[in-house]
Amino acid sequence: MKALYKELMANSISASLSGIEIYNKPDFKYRNEIFVILLINSWELLFKSKIVKDNNGKPNSLYLYDKTRIKKNRNGTPFTIDIFECIRKLKINETLTDNLTALIEIRDSSIHFYNRNNLSYIIYSLAAASLRNYQKLCKEWFGRDLLEYNFYILPLGYNFNFKTFSMLELNKEPDAIKSLLQNISSNQNKQTKDGFQFTCEIELTLTSAKKITDKTDLTVSIDNNSPNATVAVIKTQKLTDQYQLSWTDLWNKLKAEHPTLGQNTYIKLLNKHKIKDNKKYSNYNFRTKKDEDNFNKTGKVKQGTNSIYNEECFQFLLTEISK
16 A cells, blocks of 8 residues: 555645646636635645654544544544644744635635635735745655646736736725735735745736847747748847856755755765756856857866856755755
């Protein structure tokens, strides 16, 4: 038999993927409500999987007790702890707890009452952050890299009600919804250095083709070797957008997660995994075009050239340190 914690983990991922699939369907009534219900279910199963794993696979680590007796429902099945007790047992990070609490309020509103249409943007921004947090913990706790799945939700649509929190008219909302939005708005401004996110905001700008300039990140060219003169549209991105962390930034983020991590160990990890030579995680931030051209010709990096790193590098090193 598969270990219980592995079954719980598998069910957790299935619940997440089912929610994402429903959310991404072109036309699906009650989309937001079902998505949030499945997302919270996924989180609860993930937490329970971690608790069982930490308790040598014992299922009674999840049971509710009446003194020494296990509480059971009318079918004789043991009652298990709820998601808030899981959060308490696992001492879950404050930012992640705030994110889940907001989503749970929306879930409860969906089940017991109804949700307003203008919560669509709120649900997206909370859920996008929640899925990033979920992916982070799956990798840290179980070594599962969810990049094997299409683990994203699609926000763009011509009919999507994009409103920032400041644009929502709170005075026109019921008290329960007003309170929820005010809590989310206040938590949104919290700064966190722990790698978890409370919300993911969206900035959307539509530009006509006539207004595309050299300031955009699209390059259009014609393939002269193609008999059909194929037009290729290439999306380019600034190096610092792809690799946002300096050597010190990366060190500080890792140190925040593992306070006992020594700098020598950090340097050894970078060298052991040849991080600076792997563009998946790092790139050289050349000062001049001449330095870059010289590197491309000779493979030698000019002394004093700094490396910059991305979030994927941080997650990879975090996993290696946890091992």
